[in-house]
Amino acid sequence: MTAAFRPFRMKANNDQNDGELLRLMLAGDEDALTLLYRRRQAAIYRFALQMSGSPSVAEDVTQEVFLFLMRQGHVFDAARGSLPSFLLGVARNYVLRRLRGEQLLVTLADDYEDEVASEQTRTEPGLLEELTRAETIEAVRKAILSLPERYREVVVLCELQELSYVETAEILGCAIGTVRSRLHRARSLLLTKLRPAEQADQTTEVTVKSARCFA
Amino acid sequence: MNCQRFEELVSELARGQIMDADLQRDALDHERECRECMLRLNAEEHLTRGLHALKLEMESVSAPMALESHLVEAFRTRNVVHPIVPRRTMARYWLTAVAALLLIVFGVVAARWRHEQKQPRQVEAAVPSKQYEKQAVAYNRTPDQPKPERPAPERRPKRERRLNGLVAKTPSRNANRDESQISNHVVKEIATDFVALSYLNPENIQEGGQIVRVELPRSAMASFGFPVNMDRYNEKVKADVLLGVDGVAHAIRFVKEY
Structure with a gap:
């Protein structure tokens, strides 16, 4: 009995890095697709969910990202960044397209955000401690969703996905300094949004009246 | 700080x-x-x-399980996987350039071929001039030069046409290329044979002479026995007059340009 000649073909396994799995997937290896999907789907789904607040949008975006990878995975260039960053960049584009197309969320106007960010945020201690854990999480989630897109994506990537400034800059296609300054403004906006209404009034008054200490 | x-x-x-x-x-x-x-x-x-806290809350969140099966199904059935295609090459542009080059080459070859097809007509026109030049040389020859051997009489081509008494002196198509190149500049024309104006003494011609192109009234052709269209009798017609060294006209022929 003679063994039929078969060309040598590497099988996908979990020890292989993302680049190798992608190459095998593009060559038609279904196992590579499965491994790659299981390895990277959660981050993409969470990113889309945190950006949109909609599980259905997050699901659609995750699917679109992997379909894009199947069709045009050859455009990935390892020299320009890692595959997770590439996938999150693709996911970001799909999310923004959905958000802008469907107007799922109402964002703050630019003049308002600049006005709020420019003022020095003053918050009383124990602001978030007064809330229960579940309430805190829900409040933070809503506050993030109400941020303008450019601040929201920085908070999601740097705070919730815990990516470095460098990785975030790769995904957003901007400078590291831009990421840092946007994050700073985004946190100021979040503190303002999380402040209770009565405290906000007092704080605003205090902010106006108080002279800054330059000790 | x-x-x-x-x-x-x-x-x-x-x-x-x-x-x-x-x-x-x-x-x-x-x-x-x-x-x-x-x-x-x-x-x-x-x-x-x-x-x-929000990050920890969402750490366990992931895409629905059904999504993986949908993607695998798409991978299998929809044939969404394309082989890695090399980035766009210049092959298309090279192909276009080669096609354009071939078109130009064929155009040039066709133009040359058509040009060569036209060459024999010019040769036809050249021969009367060649004879004209030969006669001029013969008549301009000085007495001390040896008389060239008389060439064998040329056989008139069968295609020679007679038209109202005018002889169209057409050369054979086998006239060599050099002759055609020499006479390319000559105007196409047909001419009659020389008609003697007086009693022609060959010795007078051997001393030399020249041919002068003149214009005469068309009615002058009648004097030499050629038919004349009376509707055009007042028009001019060109003629070559053979003058001897003494300036006396010895012969004449009528020329028509076409």
Whole structure:
């Protein structure tokens, strides 16, 4: 009995890095697709969910990202960044397209955000401690969703996905300094949004009246 | 450290980012001295805790299981996988360039071929001029030069046409290329044979002479026995007059350009 000649073909396994799995997937290896999907789907789904607040949008975006990878995975260039960053960049584009197309969320106007960010945020201690854990999480989630897109994506990537400034800059296609300054403004906006209404009034008054200490 | 500088660093401090140790110590010293900045740092730390709680809450979240099967199904059935295609090459442009080049070459070849097809007509026109030149040479020859051997009488081509008494002296198509190149500049014309104007003494011609192109009234053709269209009798017609060394006209022929 003679063994039929078969060309040598590497099988996908979990020890292989993302680049190798992608190459095998593009060559038609279904196992590579499965491994790659299981390895990277959660981050993409969470990113889309945190950006949109909609599980259905997050699901659609995750699917679109992997379909894009199947069709045009050859455009990935390892020299320009890692595959997770590439996938999150693709996911970001799909999310923004959905958000802008469907107007799922109402964002703050630019003049308002600049006005709020420019003022020095003053918050009383124990602001978030007064809330229960579940309430805190829900409040933070809503506050993030109400941020303008450019601040929201920085908070999601740097705070919730815990990516470095460098990785975030790769995904957003901007400078590291831009990421840092946007994050700073985004946190100021979040503190303002999380402040209770009565405290906000007092704080605003205090902010106006108080002279800054330059000790 | 002042409050403005502290404000720039407060997010980094609250997030526990790595920073210069001296800078961190200065910021914390300032925070202990300034109540406003202490409150600011506390608020940032509370926010960091809130964000961290949200992150932990969502860590277990992932895409629905059905999505994986949908993607695998798409991978199998929809044939969405394309082989890795090399980036767009210049092959298309090269192909176009080669096609354009071939078109130009064929065009040039066709133009040359058509040009060569036209050449024999010009040769036809050249021969009368050639004979004209031969006669001129013969008549201009000086007496001391040896008389050239008389060439064998040329056989008139069968295609020679007679038209109202005018002989169209057409050469054979086999006239060599050099002759055609020499006479390319000559105007196409047909001419009659020379008709003697007086009793022609060959010795007078051997001493030399010349041919002069003149214009005569068309009615002059009748004097030499050629038919004349009376509707055009007042038009001019060209003629070559053979003059001897003494300036006497010895012969004449009529020429028609066409």
